[in-house]
Amino acid sequence: MSTASDRPDGSDRPEIVLVRGDITEQDADVIVNAANSSLLGGGGVDGAIHRKGGPAILDACRTLRAGHYGRGLPTGEAVATTAGNLAAQWVVHTVGPVHSAQEDRSEQLASCYRESLRVADALGAETVAFPAISTGIYGWPMDDGARIAVETVRASHPSSVREVRFVLYDAAAYAEFEAAL
Template identity: 85%
Template sequence: MTSRPSIVLVRGDITEQDTDVIVNAANSSLLGGGGVDGAIHRRGGPAILDECRKLRAGHYGRGLPTGRAVATTAGNLAARWVVHTVGPVHSPEEDRSGLLASCYRESLRVAAELGAETVAFPAISTGIYGWPMDDGARIAIRTVREEAAGPVREVRFVLFDQAAYEVFATALAAGSAEG
């Protein structure tokens, strides 16, 4: 039986994390955007965009589907790789929580295939995609606890502000009490 990775919460900038993998909350085009996606592309430099363009010219000609993940170089970032995943836009009319969980699950799968031991996640879909932070944190923590395996020994959730950090800390404590 493999041991579960430790889950660490960090308040800060995900582009500054010295981990094997930084997960990018990308848009389906893989060509950069706003928020975390734009910050990773800016800080990582042109090598990331070059590899994303190659992915678009090949298997992902129509873009990366929601809930899937794919890896590129990390360019100028301290990380070794960037794993790009496309989160769902929140909808009060349709339960898309399975797609959000898939972002974390697929990113962990790709990270494990790369041999990554440390993975840094943002709070996927909780920005412009409108996912409520408390529900996003609950799904993120639960999925990482259930799905992280292989060489992954540490998962960091890098939260940009104190409010997000506190919501994730509450979800982490609640998850610890459950299991």
Template identity: 85%
Template sequence: MSTRSGPSGQTDRPAIVLVRGDITAQDADVIVNAANSSLLGGGGVDGAIHRKGGPAILDACRTLRAGHYGGGLPTGQAVATTAGNLAARWVVHTVGPVHSTQEDRSALLASCYRESLRVAAALGAETVAFPAISTGIYGWPMGDGARIAVRTVRQEATAPVREVRFVLFDQAAYEIFAEALAADGTTPR
């Protein structure tokens, strides 16, 4: 199941596409990984990408850790590696914030999407597939996460990116992202 949409009256902005499915199965220039700061794999989306992508992704992440990211990737930042065995050309790793009711971390979540798009554009990527960053084990409420994701992608995605996909694992997440698109004033095209 997928839905394609674009902003009303705008043709210069990338399309936003909702897909219900497995992000590791996406044939896109970039798949975004909701990584942990170690970059060495983990659970959820991160573990699935590392498992299906194979050892080339882990080797590239180890190289990053041995260099500029010795202390790990900071929350809200993004970095690219090979996609290994995935259908994508690259994996862009970003570390989402853990949700807090005591502190507003929404700027860090928005930064994950913004920085991932910046890295993807620098690579020349035309298609980018995102998971719902931080909405799993990091506890971010899906509705708020969808609102931040849609708003940030709408504001930040520029050429050469022509399509941004939100790949959502279940129907409930898909419907919440569809509502966020509708609330953002997006109309199907």
């Protein structure tokens, strides 16, 4: 399954594992969804998770929208729902920033990873599968997205999360995350 990993000796930080594949196929406690702010599904990873997870995820997202997230989920924040038909217990939805050449939004991207890990820890999750947030239609350069993702996870200290799995759809993305490790 994995060919690259990073485990800091004597640290409580999670092990980082790279996987090339489809995030909807991952057997993990948490699958992170690179959601749009509406939480109601979309394209890319978001659409794939909603399609494979089935209507339970959309129903849970509609409940969130009817309550605290009536205006949508803000960029950099994270919230959990059921995983529906996925081989996970929960989906943690986070909204990544759209890349901008004029404005540094790196902290917002880092926040997606930090907040997703915080939510996963609160759920008691031990394994978390992440996509490369914001590197698709939101235009974030893959090399910089990989650097931010890896640095943020390495700096995190969640108590329950033992493994962070970056699930990368193609060889180019995998290579960038491998270089970041």
